[in-house]
Amino acid sequence: MKRRYTIIVFTENNFGLLNRITIIFSRRRINIESLTVSETERKGISRFTIVIDYDETKIRKLIQQIRKIIGVLVVFENEDDQVFFGQIAYFKVITSSFEEREKVMEIAHRHQAKIAFSSDDYIVIEKSGKEEDISTTLHLLEPHGVVEYCKSGRIAIVKDQHRFSKYAKNMDPEGWYSDEEFHELQSNGRHSF
Amino acid sequence: MSIATENAQQLAVKGNKPKHEKTDKIVSGSEAVILSLIEEGVDTIFGYPGGAIMPIYDALFHYRHALNHILVRHEQGATHAAEGYAQMAGKPGVCFATSGPGATNLVTGIADAMLDSVPIVCITGQVPEKFLGTDAFQETDVMSLAMPITKWCYQIADADEIPYILAKAFYIARSGRPGPVLIDITKCAQFDSMTKPFRYEKRKQIKGYKPACKPREKDITKAVELLNQAKRPFLFVGHGVLLSKAENELLKFIEKTDIPVASTLLGLSAFPSDHPNYKGMLGMHGNYAPNKLTNKADVIIAVGMRFDDRVTGNLDTYAKQAKVIHIDIDHAEMGKNVIPTVAMIADAKEALQALIPAVNENKHESWHQEFKKLYDEEYEKVIEKDFTAHDELIKMGEVIRRLSEKTKGEAVVVADVGQHQMSAARYSKFRKTDSWLTSGGLGTMGYALPASFGAKMGAPDREVVAVIGDGCFQMTIQELGTIAQSGLPVKIIVLNNNYLGMVRQWQQLFFDTRYSFVELSNPDFITIAKGFGIKGHRCMHADDLDSSLDTLINSTEAYLLEISVEKEANVFPMMPSGMGVDDIRLD
Ligand SMILES: Cc1ncc(C[n+]2csc(CCOP(=O)(O)OP(=O)(O)O)c2C)c(N)n1
Numbered sequence: 043m044k045r046r047y048t049i050i051v052f053t054e055n056n057f058g059l060l061n062r063i064t065i066i067f068s069r070r071r072i073n074i075e076s077l078t079v080s081e082t083e084r085k086g087i088s089r090f091t092i093v094i095d096y097d098e099t100k101i102r103k104l105i106q107q108i109r110k111i112i113g114v115l116v117v118f119e120n121e122d123d124q125v126f127f128g129q130i131a132y133f134k135v136i137t138s139s140f141e142e143r144e145k146v147m148e149i150a151h152r153h154q155a156k157i158a159f160s161s162d163d164y165i166v167i168e169k170s171g172k173e174e175d176i177s178t179t180l181h182l183l184e185p186h187g188v189v190e191y192c193k194s195g196r197i198a199i200v201k202d203q204h205r206f207s208k209y210a211k212n213m214d215p216e217g218w219y220s221d222e223e224f225h226e227l228q229s230n231g232r233h234s235f
Numbered sequence: 236m237s238i239a240t241e242n243a244q245q246l247a248v249k250g251n252k253p254k255h256e257k258t259d260k261i262v263s264g265s266e267a268v269i270l271s272l273i274e275e276g277v278d279t280i281f282g283y284p285g286g287a288i289m290p291i292y293d294a295l296f297h298y299r300h301a302l303n304h305i306l307v308r309h310e311q312g313a314t315h316a317a318e319g320y321a322q323m324a325g326k327p328g329v330c331f332a333t334s335g336p337g338a339t340n341l342v343t344g345i346a347d348a349m350l351d352s353v354p355i356v357c358i359t360g361q362v363p364e365k366f367l368g369t370d371a372f373q374e375t376d377v378m379s380l381a382m383p384i385t386k387w388c389y390q391i392a393d394a395d396e397i398p399y400i401l402a403k404a405f406y407i408a409r410s411g412r413p414g415p416v417l418i419d420i421t422k423c424a425q426f427d428s429m430t431k432p433f434r435y436e437k438r439k440q441i442k443g444y445k446p447a448c449k450p451r452e453k454d455i456t457k458a459v460e461l462l463n464q465a466k467r468p469f470l471f472v473g474h475g476v477l478l479s480k481a482e483n484e485l486l487k488f489i490e491k492t493d494i495p496v497a498s499t500l501l502g503l504s505a506f507p508s509d510h511p512n513y514k515g516m517l518g519m520h521g522n523y524a525p526n527k528l529t530n531k532a533d534v535i536i537a538v539g540m541r542f543d544d545r546v547t548g549n550l551d552t553y554a555k556q557a558k559v560i561h562i563d564i565d566h567a568e569m570g571k572n573v574i575p576t577v578a579m580i581a582d583a584k585e586a587l588q589a590l591i592p593a594v595n596e597n598k599h600e601s602w603h604q605e606f607k608k609l610y611d612e613e614y615e616k617v618i619e620k621d622f623t624a625h626d627e628l629i630k631m632g633e634v635i636r637r638l639s640e641k642t643k644g645e646a647v648v649v650a651d652v653g654q655h656q657m658s659a660a661r662y663s664k665f666r667k668t669d670s671w672l673t674s675g676g677l678g679t680m681g682y683a684l685p686a687s688f689g690a691k692m693g694a695p696d697r698e699v700v701a702v703i704g705d706g707c708f709q710m711t712i713q714e715l716g717t718i719a720q721s722g723l724p725v726k727i728i729v730l731n732n733n734y735l736g737m738v739r740q741w742q743q744l745f746f747d748t749r750y751s752f753v754e755l756s757n758p759d760f761i762t763i764a765k766g767f768g769i770k771g772h773r774c775m776h777a778d779d780l781d782s783s784l785d786t787l788i789n790s791t792e793a794y795l796l797e798i799s800v801e802k803e804a805n806v807f808p809m810m811p812s813g814m815g816v817d818d819i820r821l822d
Contacts, residue, residue: 065383106567112387115443221448228566
C-alpha cells in the first residue's frame with residue numbers, strides 16, 4: 043500500500059549529490075512530490091527534504107540505497123505523524139478597488155496569512171502551513187484575481203528528539219558511527235529484521 | 236628491443252616496488268596524478284590517450300620506468316582489463332581515457348565493474364573548465380554518465396585537489412563492497428601547478444562512508460541456533476567470499492558442519508569443486524540438485540551473495556520454507572530480494588570466523604543423498620551427453636572438461652557471455668581460488684579477451700585461458716593487438732558455432748525456432764590472429780581436440796585455438812525466465 047513519506051537526508055555539501063540522490067528515485071520511476079534542499083546550521087552540510095508517495099513494503103530498500111551514497115551522512119524516513127512539516131506560498135492578487143483590497147486583506151487575516159508586500163494595484167500574501175491550508179487560502183483568493191502563485195516544497199522537523207540527535211554527531215568533522223550505532227540505524231523503525 | 240619484449244621484461248620485474256624519488260616539490264596536476272598512483276602502489280595502467288588527457292600522458296612518459304602502461308585498442312578493453320587485473324592482483328585496476336568518446340567508451344566496462352563489485356579507478360581527461368557545458372570539442376558530461384554506474388565519481392578542476400581526491404578514490408574503490416570509481420580531471424587542472432608541495436596520504440576513513448562493521452553478537456547467536464537445529468541446511472557461496480578472502484574459513488566451517496555448498500556464478504572457485512560437500516552452481520543454467528533443493532532446505536546460509544534474479548528466478552516461489560541467514564557487507568542487500576531471518580551485515584571472513592567456533596559439529600548424510608539422487612539424474616540426462624561427441628561434432632562441455640583436466644583445475648578461466656560461458660561455469664573444475672572470471676551481473680559480451688590479459692598482468696605466474704564465443708570474440712577482437720604488443724602469453728579458445736548461440740537457444744525454445752538474426756558468417760579467425768602476430772590453430776574434429784588443447788597449453792606465447800562446435804546444441808539445465816527454481820528443466 044502507498045503512503046506519504048517525508049525523507050530527510052543530511053549530506054555533505056558537494057556538487058553532484060543532488061543528482062546522485064534523485065537518480066535513486068527516477069531510476070525506480072518514483073515521482074518526487076516535493077524536494078527542498080538547503081544548507082544546515084552546520085557549514086558544509088546540506089539537508090534534503092523529499093516527499094514521495096511510496097509502497098510501504100519497498101520504502102526500506104529505497105532508504106538503504108540512499109544511505110549507500112558516498113557523501114550521504116544520515117537518512118530518516120518519516121510518516122506524516124512523525125514530523126512537523128509545512129510549506130510556504132505566495133499569492134499575488136490584483137486589487138482594483140479599495141473594497142477589493144479590504145476583502146482580500148480580510149481573507150488573509152482570517153487565514154493567518156500575512157501581507158508580505160503591498161503596492162497601489164496588487165498585494166502579495168504570504169501563507170505558511172500545511173498543504174490543505176494553503177490550498178484553502180488559494181481557493182478563497184482566486185475569485186479576487188490571483189495572477190501569480192507559488193509554493194515551496196515541504197520542510198520538516200523530526201518529532202522524536204533522540205532519533206535525530208543521536209546520529210547528529212556523525213556530522214562532526216571527525217565523527218562517525220560506531221558499529222553498534224550503524225547496526226541500530228540500519229534496523230531502526232518498523233522494518234527491523 | 237621491440238616494444239613487446241620491453242613490456243615483457245617490465246612484466247618480469249613486476250613485484251619489485253616501483254622506484255621513484257619521494258617529492259615534496261611543487262608539481263603540476265598531471266605529475267601529481269602519476270605520483271599519487273605510485274604512492275597508492277599502482278604498477279599497471281590500461282589506457283588510451285587523447286587531447287584532454289595528454290598532460291597526464293606526458294607526465295607518465297617521465298615515470299614509464301615505474302608505471303607500466305598498456306595501450307589497449309578500445310577504452311572498453313581498458314576497463315575489462317582493469318577488472319581482470321583487479322581480481323587477480325587483489326587491488327584496484329586503473330584506466331586512463333580522454334574526454335568525450337574516450338570516456339563514453341569506458342561506460343560499459345564501468346557498469347560491468349559496478350554490478351560485479353570489481354574495484355577499478357578510471358581517470359578521464361576533461362575539457363578546460365571554461366569550456367564546461369558548452370558542447371566544446373570532445374566534451375561529454377561524463378559525471379552524469381558515471382553517476383548511476385559508479386560507486387563514487389568526482390570532477391577535479393583544481394590541481395591542489397588531486398592527491399586528496401585520488402586517495403579517496405582508491406579507498407572507496409577497494410573498501411567495503413568494492414566498485415568502480417571515476418575521476419574526471421579538467422585539462423587546466425592537469426596543466427596547472429599545485430600551490431603547495433605534493434603530499435600523499437592513503438585514506439583509512441571517510442566521513443559519510445562506513446565500509447564494514449563487525450557482526451552483531453545477537454545475530455551470531457541466532458544464526459548458530461538455527462544452524463545447529465537445521466536438518467537440511469544449505470550454504471550459498473557468492474563473490475563476497477573471494478573478495479574478503481574467506482575461502483579457508485569457508486572450508487573450515489563446512490568441514491565442521493557438513494553443510495552442502497552451492498555457488499553463484501561469481502562465487503565459482505571459492506570452494507573446491509571436488510570437495511564432497513560441493514553440489515554445483517545455482518541459477519538459471521546452474522545444476523539441477525542445488526536449484527531444486529533450494530526449496531527443500533530448512534536453513535539457508537548465504538555468504539557474500541545477493542540473491543540475484545538469475546539465481547532466484549520467481550521470488551514468489553523461492554525458498555519460502557527456509558529460514559535465511561544472509562551474510563553480506565552491503566547493508567542495502569539485506570532484504571532486497573529475500574527477507575532474511577538473520578541479517579548479518581559483515582565481512583564474510585569475519586562472520587565465518589565468528590561462526591566456526593560456535594556451531595556444532597554435524598553430519599547430514601541423508602540430506603547429501605538427496606543431492607546425489609538429483610545429480611545422477613542430471614548426469615544421465617545432461618552431463619554425460621555434453622561429454623559425448625555425436626557425429627564427430629565437438630561439444631562445448633567436452634572441451635571444457637578436457638581443458639580442466641589438462642590444467643589440473645589450476646588455470647584461471649576467463650569466460651565471455653553465452654552458451655560457452657555456461658558450459659565453462661558448469662564443467663570447469665576448480666582446485667585453486669580466484670580461478671574464474673566472467674561478467675556476471677551485466678553479462679557483457681566482449682569481456683573475456685581484455686579481462687584475460689588484465690588477469691595475466693595481475694597474476695603473471697598463473698595460466699590464463701579465455702573461453703570465448705564467436706559472437707563475443709568479435710566485440711573486442713581488436714584487443715588481440717594489445718596482447719601481441721604486450722607479449723602476454725594468454726591462451727584463447729574460441730568456441731565457434733556460427734551462431735549467437737544463447738540467443739538462438741532462446742529463440743528455439745521460446746520463440747518457435749524463429750531464428751531472427753542470430754546466424755554469424757564469421758571471418759577466418761586464425762588468419763586474423765596471424766595478422767596480429769598471434770599463432771593459432773583451428774580444430775574441426777573430435778579426434779584433433781586432445782592434441783590441439785595440448786599445443787595451446789604448451790605454448791609459451793599467446794595462442795588462439797578456434798574449435799568448431801556443434802551448431803545447435805543447447806545448454807541445460809535451464810530455468811525459464813519468470814519461472815521458479817522448482818521449474819528448472821533438464822531438457
Ligand atoms: C553487449 C551484449 N550484447 C548482446 C547480448 C545478448 N547476448 C547474450 S549471449 C549472446 C550470444 C553470444 O554468442 P556467442 O559469443 O557466439 O556465444 P555462444 O552463446 O554461441 O556460446 C547475446 C547476443 C549481451 N549479453 N551483451
